[in-house]
Amino acid sequence: MKPDSMSLDPALVLALNEATSRLERGEVVGLPTETVYGLAGRLDRPAALEKIFRVKERPFFDPLIVHVDSIEGAKTLVKDWGPLPQALAEGFWPGPLTLVLAKNDKVPDLVTSGLDSVGVRCPDHSIALELIRRAGPLAAPSANRFGRTSPTSWRHVQTEFGDQVFVIPADESRIGIESSVLKLDGDRLSMLRPGMITTRMIEQSLHEKGLSFQWVESVKASEAPGQMKHHYMPSIPLIWVESDLSPLQIRELLNQRRSELPIEVEGVALQSAPKGQSYVHGAELLLPREASLAARGLYAELRRLGESGADHLFFRFQLEMQGEEWGAILERLTKAASLKLS
Ligand code: TXA
Ligand code: MG
DSSP states (O other): OOOOGGGSOHHHHHHHHHHHHHHHTTOOEEEOOSSSOEEEEETTOHHHHHHHHHHHTOOTTSOOEEEOSSHHHHHTTBSOOOHHHHHHHHHHOSSSEEEEEEBOTTSOHHHHTTOSEEEEEOOSOHHHHHHHHHHOOEEOOBSSOTTBOOOOSHHHHHHHHGGGSEEOOOOOOSSOSOOEEEEEETTEEEEEEOOSSOHHHHHHHHHHTTOOOEEOOOOOGGGOGGGSSOOOBOSSOEEEEOSOOOHHHHHHHHHHTGGGSOSEETTEEOOOOOTTOOOOOEEEEOOOSSHHHHHHHHHHHHHHHHTTTOSEEEEEOOTTOOSHHHHHHHHHHHHHOSEEEO
């Protein structure tokens, strides 16, 4: 797990050093991970934690995930580390699984939005792990403005925040969508956000270790504050299509039904065609058949199409998009869509 810093590109070594000293000074940095890029600050720097919310324009009621470099690191943040988190961390860390557990006093209330639980995750990325080793646990949400598409390359982060944020210019995120968020309360599990670690994989891993557990339905809104909102929205309307309408028919229906498009969703403004004008140029979001490839390219493609000169996007749901991995992708697209045509 430990990267050999000497084998890193010299530019990345310099960027790591720069990021370490900025974090030390209480600044925030753009952090590469295998899921999406994060906007990271040290847990012991309140100014950095505040800056994360300010720069992202994120409401204070939406808690941050804390990134650790090991199981030992996670144990320092939670009340009890029982057999279930141990088994899941052994099975899936480093990797795209966030465990929500009862927190201890080391975790500032700002990070958890006053909740008594904290989300912890050990990212599967050598640069992220090295930075955590140097700087300690890092609080980091995805490095996008609130309600917008998560970044999967360092350039996305730069486009989003410009000079406000120093980003480590590492590789593109390999997974491409955010981690699965699993809440644990004793032996009761609930999946707060689906991701590439699926409920099936979790069940199998726990069964293999002979551990018992039960699934409980995803909880009150106050326990899952991030799940209520329409995240992931591109800058122009995305239309979810379930039939074989032609691009022209999609455009006509969109123009007929444009009054149904939200102007704003939960405080996030959406762009629409200027008053009196029609939508004229649609672009189709095409995804590979294989779920892991579709996830990897999803956000970059949404951004690219959003900047391509099109004034609306459409995505055709296909019956082959089955299984839990597709479920995680479709969950993002459902939230990103402004209108459904069937
Ligand atoms: O893959 C990821 O998880 C990325 C990378 C950077 O690690 N991070 C990420 O963070 O997606 P963010 O803040 O964009 O999404 C975290 C989600 C939010 O929906 C938040 O509400 C939820 O996790 N969350 C965090 N702590 C929680 C807690 N204590 N209880 C319930 N939900 C929590
Ligand atoms: Mg996010």
